[in-house]
Amino acid sequence: MRYSAAGMALVAFGLLSTAPAAQAQEELPDGVTDEMIANGKTVFGGAGICMVCHGPEGAGIANLGADLSDDEWLHSDGTYEGILATIEAGVAADKSSTGGVMPPKGGSSISDEQVKAVAAYVWSLSS
Ligand code: HEC
Numbered sequence: 001m002r003y004s005a006a007g008m009a010l011v012a013f014g015l016l017s018t019a020p021a022a023q024a025q026e027e028l029p030d031g032v033t034d035e036m037i038a039n040g041k042t043v044f045g046g047a048g049i050c051m052v053c054h055g056p057e058g059a060g061i062a063n064l065g066a067d068l069s070d071d072e073w074l075h076s077d078g079t080y081e082g083i084l085a086t087i088e089a090g091v092a093a094d095k096s097s098t099g100g101v102m103p104p105k106g107g108s109s110i111s112d113e114q115v116k117a118v119a120a121y122v123w124s125l126s127s
Contacts, residue, residue, distance in 0.1 A: 040119070040124075058122065065100065066097070084119035087115055
């Protein structure tokens with residue numbers, strides 16, 4: 001339920017500026033850019049329909065989607081790659097802690113590029 005300062009700073013940075021900030025850049029996983037994180041936020045609340053089950057800020061909705069803003073990961077190791085794999089595959093009912101199902105890509109028809117962006121955004125929420 002908590003937002004780390006670094007995660008919020010990365011999101012804010014991605015939205016506000018394209019100028020390099022050495023500190024923030026160093027903390028990003030391979031293949032992730034600030035621009036992706038900013039785009040991913042838009043996908044999360046828009047075409048990706050993630051907010052329907054995970055809430056507008058990714059904090060989770062009881063019996064629907066897990067809290068994505070904490071650093072507890074139920075279905076991966078919480079790395080960018082792990083989060084990406086969960087979003088691509090979804091979560092089956094027998095793997096879910098609530099019994100709720102997440103279809104692949106949340107049931108949306110977002111592109112591979114949008115999947116990567118939204119994974120970067122979800123990663124940033126807890127980092
Ligand atoms: C139909 C509801 C639904 C939608 C839409 C949905 N999810 Fe989920 N999501 C779930 C459920 C249910 C779980 C498993 C929760 C549990 O095990 O407690 C889950 C789990 C996850 C996890 C794993 C969390 C962990 O702790 O490992 C990630 C990451 C995730 N969702 C991201 C997304 C993203 C990104 C989108 C949009 C592309 C999305 N979800 C759309 C229902 C949904």
